[in-house]
Amino acid sequence: xxxxxxxVFTQGLxxxxxxxxxxxxPDPKPQYxxxxxxxxxxxxxxxxxxxxxxxxxxxAVLEKGWIGSGNIGRNTTIVRSNYLLPGNQPFYxxxxxxxxNLEQDFNYNAMVSQRSILNLFHSDSQRDAxxxxxxxxxxxxxxxxxxxAEDLRRELPFLDFDNARFPIKGGLFQRRGGTVRHDAVxxxxxxxxxxxxxxxxxxxxxxxxxxxxxxxxxxxxxxxxIKAGKVAVCVAGSSSRVMAKAGIRLPIESHVLQxxxxxxxxxxxxxxxxFGVGHFYVSQSDKGGLVFGGNIxxxxxxxxxxxxxxxxxxxxxxxxxxxxxGRARLLRSWGGLMDMSMDGSPFIDKxxxxxxxxxxxxxxxxxxxxxxxxxxxxxxxARDVPHPHATAFRLDRFKRGYLIDEKxxxxxxxxx
Amino acid sequence: xxxxxxxxxxxxxxxxxxxxDATLINRPDPAAPDAADGFYEYLYxxxxxxxxxxxxxxxxxxxRAWLVVSRNTLTHEITKVELARDVxxxxxRDR
Numbered sequence: 001x002x003x004x005x006x007x008v009f010t011q012g013l014x015x016x017x018x019x020x021x022x023x024x025x026p027d028p029k030p031q032y033x034x035x036x037x038x039x040x041x042x043x044x045x046x047x048x049x050x051x052x053x054x055x056x057x058x059x060a061v062l063e064k065g066w067i068g069s070g071n072i073g074r075n076t077t078i079v080r081s082n083y084l085l086p087g088n089q090p091f092y093x094x095x096x097x098x099x100x101n102l103e104q105d106f107n108y109n110a111m112v113s114q115r116s117i118l119n120l121f122h123s124d125s126q127r128d129a130x131x132x133x134x135x136x137x138x139x140x141x142x143x144x145x146x147x148x149a150e151d152l153r154r155e156l157p158f159l160d161f162d163n164a165r166f167p168i169k170g171g172l173f174q175r176r177g178g179t180v181r182h183d184a185v186x187x188x189x190x191x192x193x194x195x196x197x198x199x200x201x202x203x204x205x206x207x208x209x210x211x212x213x214x215x216x217x218x219x220x221x222x223x224x225x226i227k228a229g230k231v232a233v234c235v236a237g238s239s240s241r242v243m244a245k246a247g248i249r250l251p252i253e254s255h256v257l258q259x260x261x262x263x264x265x266x267x268x269x270x271x272x273x274x275f276g277v278g279h280f281y282v283s284q285s286d287k288g289g290l291v292f293g294g295n296i297x298x299x300x301x302x303x304x305x306x307x308x309x310x311x312x313x314x315x316x317x318x319x320x321x322x323x324x325x326g327r328a329r330l331l332r333s334w335g336g337l338m339d340m341s342m343d344g345s346p347f348i349d350k351x352x353x354x355x356x357x358x359x360x361x362x363x364x365x366x367x368x369x370x371x372x373x374x375x376x377x378x379x380x381x382a383r384d385v386p387h388p389h390a391t392a393f394r395l396d397r398f399k400r401g402y403l404i405d406e407k408x409x410x411x412x413x414x415x416x
Numbered sequence: 417x418x419x420x421x422x423x424x425x426x427x428x429x430x431x432x433x434x435x436x437d438a439t440l441i442n443r444p445d446p447a448a449p450d451a452a453d454g455f456y457e458y459l460y461x462x463x464x465x466x467x468x469x470x471x472x473x474x475x476x477x478x479x480r481a482w483l484v485v486s487r488n489t490l491t492h493e494i495t496k497v498e499l500a501r502d503v504x505x506x507x508x509r510d511r
Binding site for chain 1: 492
């Protein structure tokens with residue numbers, strides 16, 4: 001069923017009784033050309049683009065729980081392409097362009113809202129760094145705009161410009177950045193993939209890989225053995241656990257990132273705003289809640305919940321730039337698992353096992369990358385060569401010395 | 417989380433900074449013929465288990481001791497805390 005305004009109108013007149021489930025719930029077939037492990041945003045996007053852009057037939061997505069139950073439903077919904085390094089920025093700008101056309105592409109309302117993202121700066125040296133970043137962004141074709149404190153006072157008068165410790169000196173805008181309804185991204189890709197014949201198999205946990213003489217020929221699952229020409233792992237947050245079943249150790253630690261939402265408020269925030277000194281980012285959802293987050297907790301964990309010191313730290317970050325946030329009451333908080341890699345950048349690569357592919361290490365930047373990650377992973381799976389915008393995301397880059405370390409923190413995952 | 421410091425008793429984990437997997441104590445031999453591979457694995461690769469995990473915590477806002485904390489990464493339960501020095505000596509390091 002194709003969605004349209006007319007459809008919504010006629011369904012409204014007939015009691016909305018004609019809507020059907022938008023994906024099937026098939027049993028697994030004994031064999032597929034491509035098996036994608038992980039029914040999150042990236043896995044579903046990969047399946048969608050494999051079928052749509054590369055014409056691959058016979059694809060299955062295996063999901064341990066239900067689709068969209070992981071980080072695609074646990075993030076703060078921000079999309080942006082304001083990176084610095086050559087290995088990263090063109091990839092994220094490609095993702096931004098895919099976001100801009102996503103709803104038309106998969107005929108699903110993902111509520112893509114380019115309401116802008118603003119990175120505040122608080123010192124002269126930080127302004128210089130942001131000017132450099134803005135130039136890098138523009139070189140990749142992205143938009144960037146430097147705003148002075150006077151500009152911001154007009155546009156966002158509620159910010160604490162004269163904070164004694166961290167006065168706001170200005171900010172870097174990316175007007176094309178914004179937010180997207182995260183669950184709808186998973187559902188839209190799932191629907192689009194299903195329409196093109198992809199089997200989305202939920203409640204199907206992969207328990208092992210069939211690997212013989214360095215070739216992966218299929219997987220063992222809780223719904224039986226399934227053979228596959230290519231097996232594509234796409235389970236960021238649990239990458240180490242899944243890849244350990246194939247005997248592969250990764251340059252990844254799992255950490256928890258917390259997020260928070262307040263009670264619903266009248267519109268106060270026009271876009272996304274980030275603090276330049278601590279780690280704090282905030283936007284307002286269409287329901288009115290302020291959605292915000294900060295740093296990861298900083299220790300290895302697979303528990304999808306964090307601890308109170310980070311809650312305090314995030315709240316302090318909010319109060320430092322936006323004292324009015326202190327009037328809002330916190331409604332919910334939650335945690336999601338991050339693949340924190342050794343340089344803060346992701347992987348989209350083959351492994352040394354033939355037929356086994358890996359996508360992961362997204363740190364806490366996975367959501368914005370969803371369309372490009374799917375497109376580039378599909379490209380790699382279909383053609384066995386990396387997409388031109390994802391050539392740097394190699395698993396062996398640490399051994400070769402080609403790190404993509406945006407922050408320059410070194411091999412310390414909890415600092416990225 | 418509360419870390420039961422062997423010398424100071426129970427302390428809030430917020431007083432500590434976290435380094436990572438306690439295998440970082442076992443620095444490879446730089447004179448070995450395969451030292452490059454050894455250091456690559458030492459520096460970059462991790463087991464990253466779900467469950468029992470031995471890890472290095474530094475008491476930055478306390479006595480500046482390095483501790484090896486055994487903690488369950490699924491429940492955050494801490495089962496054992498030792499001075500990293502004691503662990504290193506037991507592993508055959510001279511300090």
